[in-house]
Amino acid sequence: MIIPELDHPSFHLALAQFDQAAEAMNLDDKLRERLKTPQRSLMVGLPIRMDNDHVKVFMGYRVQHDSARGPSKGGVRYHPDVNLGEVAALAMWMTWKTALAGVPYGGAKGGIKVNPNELSLSELERLTRRYAAEIFPLIGPDQDIPATDIGTNQQIMAWIMDTYSQQVGFSVPGAVTGKPLSIGGSLGREEATGRGVVEVTLEALRYKGIHLDKTTVVVQGFGNVGSHTARIMSEAGAQVVGLSDVSGGIYNPGGLNVPDIIQQHKSGIPISEIPGGDHVSNEELLTLDCTVLIPAALSEQITIRNASNLRCKILTEAANGPTTLQADAILRDRNIFIIPDILANSGGVIVSYFEWVQDVQRFFWNEGDIRQRLHEIITAAFHRTLSVAEEKKTTMRLAALMGGIDQVAQAHTVRGLYP
Numbered sequence: 249m250i251i252p253e254l255d256h257p258s259f260h261l262a263l264a265q266f267d268q269a270a271e272a273m274n275l276d277d278k279l280r281e282r283l284k285t286p287q288r289s290l291m292v293g294l295p296i297r298m299d300n301d302h303v304k305v306f307m308g309y310r311v312q313h314d315s316a317r318g319p320s321k322g323g324v325r326y327h328p329d330v331n332l333g334e335v336a337a338l339a340m341w342m343t344w345k346t347a348l349a350g351v352p353y354g355g356a357k358g359g360i361k362v363n364p365n366e367l368s369l370s371e372l373e374r375l376t377r378r379y380a381a382e383i384f385p386l387i388g389p390d391q392d393i394p395a396t397d398i399g400t401n402q403q404i405m406a407w408i409m410d411t412y413s414q415q416v417g418f419s420v421p422g423a424v425t426g427k428p429l430s431i432g433g434s435l436g437r438e439e440a441t442g443r444g445v446v447e448v449t450l451e452a453l454r455y456k457g458i459h460l461d462k463t464t465v466v467v468q469g470f471g472n473v474g475s476h477t478a479r480i481m482s483e484a485g486a487q488v489v490g491l492s493d494v495s496g497g498i499y500n501p502g503g504l505n506v507p508d509i510i511q512q513h514k515s516g517i518p519i520s521e522i523p524g525g526d527h528v529s530n531e532e533l534l535t536l537d538c539t540v541l542i543p544a545a546l547s548e549q550i551t552i553r554n555a556s557n558l559r560c561k562i563l564t565e566a567a568n569g570p571t572t573l574q575a576d577a578i579l580r581d582r583n584i585f586i587i588p589d590i591l592a593n594s595g596g597v598i599v600s601y602f603e604w605v606q607d608v609q610r611f612f613w614n615e616g617d618i619r620q621r622l623h624e625i626i627t628a629a630f631h632r633t634l635s636v637a638e639e640k641k642t643t644m645r646l647a648a649l650m651g652g653i654d655q656v657a658q659a660h661t662v663r664g665l666y667p
Protein backbone atom coordinates (compact mmCIF):
# COMPACT_ATOMS: atom_id res chain seq x y z
CA MET A 249 0.00 0.00 0.00
CA ILE A 250 1.40 3.35 -1.06
CA ILE A 251 0.76 6.46 1.03
CA PRO A 252 -1.53 8.57 -1.24
CA GLU A 253 0.81 11.60 -1.10
CA LEU A 254 3.61 9.49 -2.65
CA ASP A 255 1.52 8.06 -5.49
CA HIS A 256 3.77 8.56 -8.55
CA PRO A 257 5.06 6.11 -11.20
CA SER A 258 8.67 6.60 -10.06
CA PHE A 259 7.77 5.79 -6.43
CA HIS A 260 5.87 2.68 -7.57
CA LEU A 261 8.97 1.67 -9.54
CA ALA A 262 11.33 2.31 -6.60
CA LEU A 263 9.09 0.30 -4.25
CA ALA A 264 8.67 -2.58 -6.71
CA GLN A 265 12.46 -2.76 -7.17
CA PHE A 266 12.92 -2.67 -3.39
CA ASP A 267 10.36 -5.48 -2.91
CA GLN A 268 12.11 -7.65 -5.51
CA ALA A 269 15.49 -7.17 -3.85
CA ALA A 270 14.11 -7.56 -0.30
CA GLU A 271 12.48 -10.83 -1.35
CA ALA A 272 15.64 -12.12 -3.04
CA MET A 273 17.76 -11.34 0.06
CA ASN A 274 15.10 -12.50 2.52
CA LEU A 275 15.17 -9.16 4.32
CA ASP A 276 13.65 -8.98 7.79
CA ASP A 277 9.95 -7.95 7.58
CA LYS A 278 10.27 -5.17 10.16
CA LEU A 279 13.13 -3.58 8.25
CA ARG A 280 11.15 -3.87 5.01
CA GLU A 281 8.35 -1.83 6.53
CA ARG A 282 10.73 0.87 7.80
CA LEU A 283 12.62 1.27 4.54
CA LYS A 284 9.50 1.64 2.39
CA THR A 285 8.52 4.99 3.89
CA PRO A 286 10.75 8.08 3.82
CA GLN A 287 12.04 9.26 7.19
CA ARG A 288 11.14 12.92 6.61
CA SER A 289 9.17 14.70 3.87
CA LEU A 290 8.77 18.45 3.72
CA MET A 291 6.49 20.31 1.31
CA VAL A 292 6.80 24.09 1.13
CA GLY A 293 4.89 26.89 -0.63
CA LEU A 294 7.28 29.44 -2.12
CA PRO A 295 5.73 32.88 -2.76
CA ILE A 296 7.95 34.79 -5.20
CA ARG A 297 7.74 38.40 -6.36
CA MET A 298 7.92 38.14 -10.14
CA ASP A 299 9.57 40.85 -12.25
CA ASN A 300 6.12 42.23 -13.20
CA ASP A 301 5.42 42.74 -9.45
CA HIS A 302 2.85 39.89 -9.30
CA VAL A 303 3.29 37.23 -6.62
CA LYS A 304 3.38 33.60 -7.75
CA VAL A 305 3.53 30.60 -5.41
CA PHE A 306 5.67 27.59 -6.41
CA MET A 307 5.70 24.22 -4.63
CA GLY A 308 9.01 22.94 -3.23
CA TYR A 309 9.95 19.60 -1.67
CA ARG A 310 12.73 17.96 0.34
CA VAL A 311 12.59 14.29 1.25
CA GLN A 312 15.09 12.41 3.42
CA HIS A 313 14.57 8.74 2.86
CA ASP A 314 17.05 7.32 5.36
CA SER A 315 19.96 8.58 7.44
CA ALA A 316 21.09 5.44 9.30
CA ARG A 317 24.56 5.56 7.65
CA GLY A 318 25.21 9.31 7.91
CA PRO A 319 23.86 12.70 6.78
CA SER A 320 21.45 12.39 3.88
CA LYS A 321 22.55 13.50 0.45
CA GLY A 322 20.78 14.25 -2.79
CA GLY A 323 20.23 16.65 -5.65
CA VAL A 324 17.67 19.37 -6.18
CA ARG A 325 15.56 19.17 -9.34
CA TYR A 326 13.81 22.11 -11.04
CA HIS A 327 11.23 20.69 -13.45
CA PRO A 328 7.50 21.19 -14.10
CA ASP A 329 6.73 17.51 -13.29
CA VAL A 330 8.37 17.49 -9.84
CA ASN A 331 6.10 16.31 -7.00
CA LEU A 332 6.42 14.64 -3.62
CA GLY A 333 6.19 11.08 -4.97
CA GLU A 334 8.90 11.62 -7.59
CA VAL A 335 11.22 13.26 -5.04
CA ALA A 336 10.59 10.40 -2.58
CA ALA A 337 11.53 7.82 -5.24
CA LEU A 338 14.72 9.69 -6.08
CA ALA A 339 15.54 9.93 -2.35
CA MET A 340 15.11 6.16 -1.91
CA TRP A 341 17.42 5.48 -4.88
CA MET A 342 19.98 7.83 -3.29
CA THR A 343 19.95 5.70 -0.12
CA TRP A 344 20.85 2.54 -2.05
CA LYS A 345 23.30 4.43 -4.30
CA THR A 346 25.39 5.92 -1.47
CA ALA A 347 25.40 2.58 0.37
CA LEU A 348 26.42 0.63 -2.75
CA ALA A 349 29.31 3.04 -3.41
CA GLY A 350 30.30 2.87 0.26
CA VAL A 351 30.12 6.63 0.90
CA PRO A 352 28.92 7.50 4.43
CA TYR A 353 25.58 9.08 3.56
CA GLY A 354 21.89 8.37 3.60
CA GLY A 355 19.58 9.33 0.72
CA ALA A 356 17.63 12.53 0.10
CA LYS A 357 16.28 14.55 -2.80
CA GLY A 358 14.58 17.88 -3.33
CA GLY A 359 12.93 19.88 -6.01
CA ILE A 360 10.71 22.71 -7.13
CA LYS A 361 7.81 22.33 -9.54
CA VAL A 362 8.96 24.95 -12.06
CA ASN A 363 10.31 25.35 -15.56
CA PRO A 364 13.51 27.30 -14.78
CA ASN A 365 13.79 28.44 -18.41
CA GLU A 366 10.62 30.51 -17.98
CA LEU A 367 12.10 32.61 -15.13
CA SER A 368 14.47 35.56 -15.32
CA LEU A 369 17.80 35.20 -13.49
CA SER A 370 16.60 37.39 -10.62
CA GLU A 371 13.32 35.43 -10.29
CA LEU A 372 15.36 32.20 -10.24
CA GLU A 373 17.58 33.64 -7.49
CA ARG A 374 14.60 34.72 -5.35
CA LEU A 375 12.95 31.32 -5.83
CA THR A 376 16.14 29.45 -4.91
CA ARG A 377 16.85 31.56 -1.84
CA ARG A 378 13.26 31.25 -0.58
CA TYR A 379 13.43 27.47 -1.12
CA ALA A 380 16.73 27.27 0.78
CA ALA A 381 15.28 29.36 3.63
CA GLU A 382 12.16 27.14 3.85
CA ILE A 383 14.08 23.85 3.92
CA PHE A 384 16.78 25.36 6.21
CA PRO A 385 15.64 23.40 9.30
CA LEU A 386 16.36 20.12 7.48
CA ILE A 387 19.66 20.83 5.73
CA GLY A 388 23.27 21.37 6.78
CA PRO A 389 26.68 19.70 6.41
CA ASP A 390 25.93 17.22 9.21
CA GLN A 391 22.26 16.73 8.35
CA ASP A 392 21.43 16.78 4.66
CA ILE A 393 23.53 18.13 1.80
CA PRO A 394 21.83 19.26 -1.44
CA ALA A 395 23.53 19.11 -4.88
CA THR A 396 22.72 19.66 -8.58
CA ASP A 397 20.23 17.63 -10.61
CA ILE A 398 17.98 18.32 -13.62
CA GLY A 399 17.47 22.06 -14.10
CA THR A 400 19.92 23.18 -11.39
CA ASN A 401 23.56 24.24 -11.72
CA GLN A 402 26.59 25.67 -9.89
CA GLN A 403 25.02 29.14 -9.59
CA ILE A 404 21.93 27.70 -7.90
CA MET A 405 24.14 25.77 -5.47
CA ALA A 406 26.04 29.02 -4.72
CA TRP A 407 22.72 30.76 -3.84
CA ILE A 408 21.70 27.86 -1.56
CA MET A 409 25.13 27.90 0.13
CA ASP A 410 24.94 31.66 0.61
CA THR A 411 21.37 31.60 1.99
CA TYR A 412 22.32 28.82 4.43
CA SER A 413 25.45 30.74 5.49
CA GLN A 414 23.46 33.98 6.00
CA GLN A 415 21.09 32.13 8.35
CA VAL A 416 23.87 30.73 10.56
CA GLY A 417 26.08 33.83 10.35
CA PHE A 418 29.24 32.33 8.84
CA SER A 419 30.32 30.60 5.61
CA VAL A 420 29.49 26.91 5.42
CA PRO A 421 30.91 25.54 2.15
CA GLY A 422 29.99 21.95 3.12
CA ALA A 423 26.28 22.81 3.14
CA VAL A 424 25.95 21.95 -0.59
CA THR A 425 28.00 20.23 -3.30
CA GLY A 426 28.28 21.01 -6.98
CA LYS A 427 29.12 24.66 -6.20
CA PRO A 428 31.70 26.87 -7.95
CA LEU A 429 35.39 26.38 -7.16
CA SER A 430 35.68 29.91 -5.72
CA ILE A 431 33.48 29.00 -2.73
CA GLY A 432 34.76 25.49 -2.01
CA GLY A 433 33.64 23.48 -5.03
CA SER A 434 35.71 20.50 -6.12
CA LEU A 435 37.77 20.01 -9.23
CA GLY A 436 36.16 17.34 -11.37
CA ARG A 437 32.66 17.62 -9.81
CA GLU A 438 30.94 19.02 -12.89
CA GLU A 439 31.97 16.11 -15.12
CA ALA A 440 31.90 13.50 -12.31
CA THR A 441 28.59 11.79 -13.12
CA GLY A 442 29.54 11.52 -16.81
CA ARG A 443 33.04 10.29 -15.98
CA GLY A 444 31.58 7.63 -13.67
CA VAL A 445 29.14 6.57 -16.40
CA VAL A 446 32.10 6.08 -18.74
CA GLU A 447 34.16 4.19 -16.11
CA VAL A 448 31.46 1.56 -15.56
CA THR A 449 30.70 1.33 -19.29
CA LEU A 450 34.37 0.62 -20.02
CA GLU A 451 34.34 -2.14 -17.36
CA ALA A 452 31.21 -3.65 -18.96
CA LEU A 453 32.81 -3.56 -22.43
CA ARG A 454 35.89 -5.35 -21.06
CA TYR A 455 33.67 -7.94 -19.37
CA LYS A 456 31.80 -8.51 -22.63
CA GLY A 457 35.05 -8.67 -24.62
CA ILE A 458 34.08 -5.75 -26.88
CA HIS A 459 36.93 -3.50 -28.07
CA LEU A 460 36.55 0.27 -27.85
CA ASP A 461 37.33 0.75 -31.52
CA LYS A 462 34.32 -1.46 -32.31
CA THR A 463 32.05 0.41 -29.89
CA THR A 464 29.29 2.77 -30.99
CA VAL A 465 27.41 4.91 -28.47
CA VAL A 466 24.03 6.66 -28.38
CA VAL A 467 23.28 9.18 -25.60
CA GLN A 468 19.82 10.56 -24.82
CA GLY A 469 19.97 13.96 -23.05
CA PHE A 470 22.71 16.56 -23.53
CA GLY A 471 22.77 18.37 -20.19
CA ASN A 472 25.41 18.01 -17.51
CA VAL A 473 25.47 14.19 -17.52
CA GLY A 474 24.81 13.49 -21.22
CA SER A 475 27.30 16.01 -22.64
CA HIS A 476 30.21 14.97 -20.38
CA THR A 477 29.41 11.29 -20.96
CA ALA A 478 29.47 11.76 -24.75
CA ARG A 479 32.71 13.79 -24.60
CA ILE A 480 34.60 11.36 -22.34
CA MET A 481 33.30 8.32 -24.23
CA SER A 482 34.62 9.75 -27.50
CA GLU A 483 37.93 10.79 -25.85
CA ALA A 484 38.25 7.17 -24.68
CA GLY A 485 38.06 6.03 -28.32
CA ALA A 486 34.43 4.97 -28.82
CA GLN A 487 32.38 6.32 -31.72
CA VAL A 488 29.41 8.44 -30.63
CA VAL A 489 26.76 7.98 -33.34
CA GLY A 490 23.60 9.44 -31.76
CA LEU A 491 22.81 12.34 -29.41
CA SER A 492 19.68 14.19 -28.34
CA ASP A 493 18.22 16.87 -26.11
CA VAL A 494 14.59 17.77 -25.43
CA SER A 495 14.29 19.20 -28.98
CA GLY A 496 15.15 15.85 -30.68
CA GLY A 497 18.19 13.90 -31.84
CA ILE A 498 20.95 13.62 -34.43
CA TYR A 499 22.33 10.36 -35.88
CA ASN A 500 25.36 9.62 -38.01
CA PRO A 501 26.48 5.95 -38.25
CA GLY A 502 29.90 7.23 -39.35
CA GLY A 503 30.36 9.10 -36.05
CA LEU A 504 29.50 12.58 -34.72
CA ASN A 505 32.00 15.32 -33.91
CA VAL A 506 31.24 15.61 -30.17
CA PRO A 507 33.50 18.61 -29.27
CA ASP A 508 32.01 20.57 -32.18
CA ILE A 509 28.44 19.69 -31.12
CA ILE A 510 29.22 20.75 -27.53
CA GLN A 511 30.42 24.15 -28.82
CA GLN A 512 27.32 24.67 -30.95
CA HIS A 513 24.97 23.50 -28.18
CA LYS A 514 26.65 25.87 -25.70
CA SER A 515 25.98 28.75 -28.08
CA GLY A 516 22.26 27.93 -27.80
CA ILE A 517 21.60 25.74 -30.86
CA PRO A 518 19.32 22.80 -30.01
CA ILE A 519 20.57 19.33 -31.03
CA SER A 520 17.70 18.99 -33.52
CA GLU A 521 19.15 21.92 -35.53
CA ILE A 522 22.83 20.97 -35.45
CA PRO A 523 24.15 19.72 -38.85
CA GLY A 524 26.33 16.62 -39.31
CA GLY A 525 23.78 13.79 -39.37
CA ASP A 526 20.17 12.72 -39.84
CA HIS A 527 17.63 14.23 -37.50
CA VAL A 528 15.64 11.70 -35.46
CA SER A 529 13.04 11.90 -32.70
CA ASN A 530 13.91 10.93 -29.12
CA GLU A 531 11.78 7.80 -29.56
CA GLU A 532 13.73 6.81 -32.71
CA LEU A 533 17.05 7.57 -31.02
CA LEU A 534 16.48 4.91 -28.37
CA THR A 535 16.10 2.16 -30.96
CA LEU A 536 19.17 3.03 -33.06
CA ASP A 537 21.70 0.28 -33.73
CA CYS A 538 24.60 0.75 -31.26
CA THR A 539 26.83 -1.10 -28.81
CA VAL A 540 25.97 1.11 -25.81
CA LEU A 541 22.76 3.05 -25.22
CA ILE A 542 22.96 5.69 -22.47
CA PRO A 543 19.70 7.34 -21.37
CA ALA A 544 20.82 10.54 -19.58
CA ALA A 545 17.61 12.58 -19.41
CA LEU A 546 14.35 11.74 -17.65
CA SER A 547 12.83 8.66 -16.01
CA GLU A 548 10.60 6.06 -17.76
CA GLN A 549 12.09 6.37 -21.24
CA ILE A 550 12.46 2.62 -21.85
CA THR A 551 9.03 1.10 -21.53
CA ILE A 552 6.96 -1.86 -22.66
CA ARG A 553 6.41 0.07 -25.94
CA ASN A 554 10.05 0.21 -27.05
CA ALA A 555 11.99 -2.37 -24.96
CA SER A 556 11.63 -5.08 -27.65
CA ASN A 557 13.04 -2.69 -30.27
CA LEU A 558 16.24 -1.63 -28.50
CA ARG A 559 19.31 -2.61 -30.54
CA CYS A 560 22.11 -2.11 -28.01
CA LYS A 561 24.23 -4.75 -26.25
CA ILE A 562 24.80 -2.66 -23.12
CA LEU A 563 22.36 -0.23 -21.48
CA THR A 564 24.08 2.20 -19.11
CA GLU A 565 21.45 4.02 -17.04
CA ALA A 566 22.89 7.50 -16.51
CA ALA A 567 19.44 8.92 -15.73
CA ASN A 568 17.56 7.90 -12.60
CA GLY A 569 14.78 5.38 -13.21
CA PRO A 570 14.90 5.39 -17.04
CA THR A 571 13.59 1.79 -17.37
CA THR A 572 10.15 0.65 -16.23
CA LEU A 573 9.68 -2.67 -14.45
CA GLN A 574 8.03 -4.34 -17.46
CA ALA A 575 10.74 -3.08 -19.81
CA ASP A 576 13.39 -4.37 -17.41
CA ALA A 577 11.95 -7.90 -17.68
CA ILE A 578 11.93 -7.71 -21.49
CA LEU A 579 15.56 -6.53 -21.59
CA ARG A 580 16.58 -9.32 -19.20
CA ASP A 581 15.00 -11.92 -21.49
CA ARG A 582 16.77 -10.30 -24.45
CA ASN A 583 20.10 -10.61 -22.63
CA ILE A 584 20.92 -6.91 -22.78
CA PHE A 585 23.54 -6.13 -20.14
CA ILE A 586 22.17 -3.35 -17.89
CA ILE A 587 24.33 -1.17 -15.67
CA PRO A 588 21.61 0.05 -13.29
CA ASP A 589 21.19 3.72 -12.39
CA ILE A 590 22.23 3.42 -8.73
CA LEU A 591 25.60 2.12 -9.93
CA ALA A 592 25.99 3.86 -13.31
CA ASN A 593 25.38 7.45 -12.16
CA SER A 594 27.02 7.16 -8.73
CA GLY A 595 30.10 9.12 -9.90
CA GLY A 596 28.18 12.30 -9.06
CA VAL A 597 27.62 11.45 -5.42
CA ILE A 598 31.10 9.96 -5.07
CA VAL A 599 32.78 13.23 -6.13
CA SER A 600 30.18 15.18 -4.10
CA TYR A 601 31.47 13.19 -1.15
CA PHE A 602 35.04 14.26 -2.06
CA GLU A 603 33.86 17.89 -2.27
CA TRP A 604 32.25 17.68 1.19
CA VAL A 605 35.35 16.04 2.70
CA GLN A 606 37.54 18.80 1.21
CA ASP A 607 35.17 21.51 2.55
CA VAL A 608 35.04 20.02 6.04
CA GLN A 609 38.84 19.58 6.17
CA ARG A 610 39.58 22.93 4.41
CA PHE A 611 42.12 20.98 2.36
CA PHE A 612 41.74 20.66 -1.41
CA TRP A 613 42.90 17.91 -3.72
CA ASN A 614 44.16 18.06 -7.31
CA GLU A 615 42.14 16.74 -10.24
CA GLY A 616 44.40 13.70 -10.67
CA ASP A 617 43.64 12.59 -7.09
CA ILE A 618 39.92 13.03 -7.68
CA ARG A 619 39.85 11.06 -10.93
CA GLN A 620 41.98 8.28 -9.45
CA ARG A 621 39.81 7.92 -6.32
CA LEU A 622 36.61 8.06 -8.37
CA HIS A 623 38.02 5.34 -10.62
CA GLU A 624 38.92 3.13 -7.63
CA ILE A 625 35.55 3.49 -5.85
CA ILE A 626 33.23 3.13 -8.86
CA THR A 627 35.08 0.26 -10.55
CA ALA A 628 35.23 -1.60 -7.19
CA ALA A 629 31.44 -1.11 -6.84
CA PHE A 630 30.97 -2.40 -10.41
CA HIS A 631 32.99 -5.55 -9.73
CA ARG A 632 31.34 -6.22 -6.35
CA THR A 633 27.97 -5.99 -8.10
CA LEU A 634 29.08 -8.20 -10.99
CA SER A 635 30.37 -10.86 -8.58
CA VAL A 636 27.03 -10.95 -6.72
CA ALA A 637 25.13 -11.07 -10.03
CA GLU A 638 27.23 -14.01 -11.22
CA GLU A 639 27.23 -15.83 -7.89
CA LYS A 640 23.47 -15.52 -7.38
CA LYS A 641 22.71 -15.86 -11.11
CA THR A 642 20.73 -12.65 -11.08
CA THR A 643 20.71 -9.31 -12.89
CA MET A 644 23.08 -6.41 -12.26
CA ARG A 645 20.07 -4.37 -11.10
CA LEU A 646 19.04 -6.83 -8.43
CA ALA A 647 22.66 -7.36 -7.37
CA ALA A 648 23.20 -3.58 -7.03
CA LEU A 649 19.99 -3.11 -5.05
CA MET A 650 20.84 -6.01 -2.75
CA GLY A 651 24.35 -4.60 -2.21
CA GLY A 652 23.00 -1.18 -1.22
CA ILE A 653 20.06 -2.43 0.85
CA ASP A 654 22.29 -4.85 2.75
CA GLN A 655 24.57 -2.01 3.95
CA VAL A 656 21.56 0.04 5.10
CA ALA A 657 20.00 -3.00 6.80
CA GLN A 658 23.24 -3.65 8.72
CA ALA A 659 23.30 -0.04 9.94
CA HIS A 660 19.69 -0.26 11.15
CA THR A 661 20.26 -3.60 12.81
CA VAL A 662 23.19 -2.41 14.93
CA ARG A 663 21.57 0.96 15.75
CA GLY A 664 18.22 -0.59 16.72
CA LEU A 665 14.79 1.05 16.66
CA TYR A 666 14.38 4.27 18.69
CA PRO A 667 12.80 4.59 21.26
Ligand code: NAD
Nearest residue numbers: 397398399441469470471472473493494545567568593596
Ligand atom coordinates in the same frame (compact mmCIF):
# COMPACT_ATOMS: atom_id res chain seq x y z
P1 NAD B 1 20.28 18.60 -17.10
O1 NAD B 1 19.13 19.45 -16.75
O2 NAD B 1 21.64 19.19 -17.09
O3 NAD B 1 20.05 17.96 -18.56
C1 NAD B 1 18.90 17.25 -18.91
C2 NAD B 1 18.95 16.97 -20.42
O4 NAD B 1 17.84 16.16 -20.79
C3 NAD B 1 18.87 18.24 -21.29
O5 NAD B 1 19.75 18.10 -22.39
C4 NAD B 1 17.43 18.22 -21.78
O6 NAD B 1 17.27 18.90 -23.03
C5 NAD B 1 17.21 16.73 -21.92
N1 NAD B 1 15.80 16.36 -21.90
C6 NAD B 1 14.80 16.85 -21.14
N2 NAD B 1 13.64 16.26 -21.45
C7 NAD B 1 13.92 15.36 -22.40
C8 NAD B 1 13.13 14.45 -23.14
N3 NAD B 1 11.82 14.34 -22.94
N4 NAD B 1 13.76 13.67 -24.07
C9 NAD B 1 15.10 13.79 -24.26
N5 NAD B 1 15.88 14.63 -23.61
C10 NAD B 1 15.29 15.42 -22.70
O7 NAD B 1 20.20 17.32 -16.11
P2 NAD B 1 21.38 16.36 -15.68
O8 NAD B 1 21.96 16.88 -14.41
O9 NAD B 1 22.27 16.07 -16.85
O10 NAD B 1 20.57 15.03 -15.28
C11 NAD B 1 20.19 14.06 -16.26
C12 NAD B 1 19.80 12.76 -15.55
O11 NAD B 1 20.91 12.29 -14.78
C13 NAD B 1 18.64 12.90 -14.54
O12 NAD B 1 17.89 11.70 -14.56
C14 NAD B 1 19.36 13.06 -13.22
O13 NAD B 1 18.54 12.68 -12.12
C15 NAD B 1 20.52 12.11 -13.43
N6 NAD B 1 21.66 12.38 -12.55
C16 NAD B 1 22.30 13.58 -12.54
C17 NAD B 1 23.40 13.78 -11.71
C18 NAD B 1 24.19 15.06 -11.72
O14 NAD B 1 25.26 15.09 -11.11
N7 NAD B 1 23.76 16.12 -12.40
C19 NAD B 1 23.84 12.75 -10.88
C20 NAD B 1 23.17 11.51 -10.91
C21 NAD B 1 22.08 11.34 -11.75
